[in-house]
Amino acid sequence: MRAPLPEAFLRLPIAHRAYHDAEAKRPENSLPAIRAAIRAGYGIEIDLQPSADGQAMVFHDEMLDRLTYDTGPVAARSAAELQRIRVRASAEPIPTFRQVLAEVAGQVPLLVEIKDQSGAFGPTNGVLEAATAAALQGYDGPVALMSFNPHSVAHVQRLLPQVPRGLTTYAFPAEDFPPGLPPEMEARRQALAAIEDYDRVGASFISHHWRDLSRPRVADLKAQGAAVLCWTIRSPEEEAQARRIAQNVTFEHYAAAQP
Template structure:
């Protein structure tokens, strides 16, 4: 299913386990997607998966949720807060502040690879891609980008064609999360129909949706298939049957 316009996934993508939102453990003060969790992943030589989105004033920050309620001592949407407001708001655990993409790259500095997810509301807004592309263009370390939204990767293909791109997908059966998409959209996304169009070099598919036809065909066609989120050694064993690498949290895959 590869495309002549694709940028091949690097060999490192399948060489080392990928720490989901970095190597986090909130009980130990390492909150997800923070620099403390990033440094812990570097110490263990894990690749690092992170999430990017924009603040109200256009800064690119490393944060997963649409709202800050779960992690910060505040409430509201990330895209409704300025960078200064986010930086001034403490996490509920640990001593970090919300990092920017620039701070992440400065911390990692090529020591381990980065698997960078661009968050999307499927609304056609491409300000995030426009902000991310020049920052990544100036970064010399190993990195790939990916998104649930194929249009996001199509834009990155145009803005920064040298960086490998991936599609993230699941079964799209949770209508609380995906109900704003049409059945046709969910079908196309679940079956990875945009992989050739956006020149994807790899796919990251929900472990709960494996095995299934579309990711199996992608892998048979030569594209690396990684999976998320692997939280136990038992799940890691399942993942090894159907995929080329795991995105993990909650345990150390190098132990035992």
């Protein structure tokens, strides 16, 4: 089963990590940034990391250090502990996925990236995917799930076959991996770069790095009916270039033009 991406994901520009602006006290993936995106009428992209007790938290990094005044791994703290940690530049704490869903409440499309928990795009224990699925029970707004890790998307396929799912993709260059990869890991890197798992996980879209949109595999997937989103656009000029191929953009640091 391949759930199609709703039209709203191709029409409304998608605010990367929500419509964030630290100077305006709405840091990335925060509730103030979520609210700002809704007011502006943008779609929203967010990231999920797990708490120690298996809850889905809306946070990009594995570590707390960059985005909060605390330190250490997100996954070492319970959801209750994380809810007491304030996000930098905001008076509000790290939100749970359930809180964000309640805030969005179907008003705009929500694109959710499940962060890789394996460290190497390998098999995961499915805890974060299960927490994501549990939070989404009963949610009837436009939502789509994606990950750089195809194993994560395979979990989503099993847990939420009715929800559109996709792969977050780019060139996966060798320099982004440790030197001297064993042959099986090098083969996996090449498979990721070739987006070989698209059909296996029943994806209906990709979100591809905008500078790599000319890759022939992107054109092949688009010709086969895949929706093509892209990341991360940071100016109107980049947006104009990306839209020659991509059907929509994920943007930050400027106000993308509305349709």
